[in-house]
Structures are given as C-alpha cells and as structure tokens.
Amino acid sequence: MSAPPSPSQSEPPPPPDPRRTAEAKAAVTAHLTAIGNSHTSALETRASDIQNNSIVISKQEEEVTKQTKKLADESKKHQKVADDAAGKLKELGDIQNWAEVLERDLLVIEEALKMGEGEDSGWETEEG
Numbered sequence: 001m002s003a004p005p006s007p008s009q010s011e012p013p014p015p016p017d018p019r020r021t022a023e024a025k026a027a028v029t030a031h032l033t034a035i036g037n038s039h040t041s042a043l044e045t046r047a048s049d050i051q052n053n054s055i056v057i058s059k060q061e062e063e064v065t066k067q068t069k070k071l072a073d074e075s076k077k078h079q080k081v082a083d084d085a086a087g088k089l090k091e092l093g094d095i096q097n098w099a100e101v102l103e104r105d106l107l108v109i110e111e112a113l114k115m116g117e118g119e120d121s122g123w124e125t126e127e128g
Helices: 018-118
Strands: none
Touching: none
16 A cells, blocks of 8 residues: 655645746855955955055155165275274374383483493593
C-alpha cells in the first residue's frame, strides 16, 4: 500500500510573482551597491590620505634639503675657524720651540761667560 502523493509534491510550484522578483532584485542590487560603496569609500579615504601624506613628505623633504645646505655652510665656517685655530696653535708651538732653542743658546753663552770669568788670568789682552 502506497501512500497517496502529497499535494505539494504533485502540484507544480506557483509562477513567480513579478513584483516580488523585482523587489528581491532591487534588494540584492542595493545590498551589493552598499557593500561596494563601503569598500570604495574606505579605499578612496586611504588614497586621499596617501596623496595628502605624499604632499607633506615632499614639503618636509624640501625643508630637510634646505637645512642640510645650511648645515653644510655652517660646517664649512666651523672648519675654517678650526683650521685658523690649528694654524695659530702651530705658530705658538713654533714660537715655543724657538724660545727653547734661544734659551738653550743663552744658557750656553752664560756658561761660557762663567767659565771665562773663572779663568780671567789665562786670557791675554792687547793692553797687558
């Protein structure tokens, strides 16, 4: 004994309601558009931020270049001052060496005079 077929299995489905189909399509389209817009909006915001940051970085790069040139100029000035000071220190060292040589020569002369004064009797003069 077989069971009689159920009414839902034997009858064909009712034809789709065109109004409900249109509403469903509109809802799906709206949903997909909303999803796309949310992603597009986020990407547009990021692209805008990147562009703005790029402009700021370019300005900063120009400023760093200017400051680097100023620093190089200051460095040259400081190097010149350092070179002048080194030259003056060298001159001072040369003067110190000259003074030491002169002092040694004077000590030698002084010692020679002391020796000469100690041996006065051994020196002959034209008068004597």
